[in-house]
Amino acid sequence: MRKIIVWTLLGILQLDAKEMGELYFSGNCVTCHHPVKTISAPSVVEFKKRYTNAFSDKKEFVNYMSKWVLKPTEKGSLMHDAIQKHGLMPELGFDEETLREIASYIYDTDFTKKGELDSLFPKKSLSNRPLH
Numbered sequence: 001m002r003k004i005i006v007w008t009l010l011g012i013l014q015l016d017a018k019e020m021g022e023l024y025f026s027g028n029c030v031t032c033h034h035p036v037k038t039i040s041a042p043s044v045v046e047f048k049k050r051y052t053n054a055f056s057d058k059k060e061f062v063n064y065m066s067k068w069v070l071k072p073t074e075k076g077s078l079m080h081d082a083i084q085k086h087g088l089m090p091e092l093g094f095d096e097e098t099l100r101e102i103a104s105y106i107y108d109t110d111f112t113k114k115g116e117l118d119s120l121f122p123k124k125s126l127s128n129r130p131l132h
């Protein structure tokens, strides 16, 4: 029943796959993965680069990333250095289809572009800044 309500709402909002990927990504992945800064986990730019180096083809990139995030394992990791530093990423409990949308969004998005960052991390009010 709850599923039906959710799908109805999504139908009303008429979000396409890319927007869904963006929504899921900004609601869940950015908690740990900052787009450009490595804090408690590698930045999105960093893991994306590792993946694009390994898989130049979008299909392979999306396949591998969605399967790995579905069930992170040390064996399948492309970032053993990050596991050493931060520990293995926890399993998040998303279904594979959602993870494919997220991976596809990551592949298509240039996170170094300013506009993308502004929408994920709105600027703090300038009035809080000390005057020089």
Ligand code: HEC
Pocket (backbone or CB within 6 Å): 025, 028, 029, 030, 031, 032, 033, 040, 041, 042, 047, 065, 068, 069, 072, 076, 077, 078, 079, 080, 082, 083, 086, 087, 088, 089, 090, 092, 102, 103
């Ligand atoms: C609770 C924190 C946390 C959340 C939430 C999180 N990650 Fe991670 N992620 C990590 C950490 C820590 C690493 C580095 C260690 C590793 O690779 O396992 C990592 C590594 C990765 C990697 C590199 C995999 C490799 O080859 O080792 C990918 C890809 C990734 N995350 C994607 C995602 C996506 C997509 C989401 C959102 C659906 C997400 N992460 C949400 C903590 C998180």
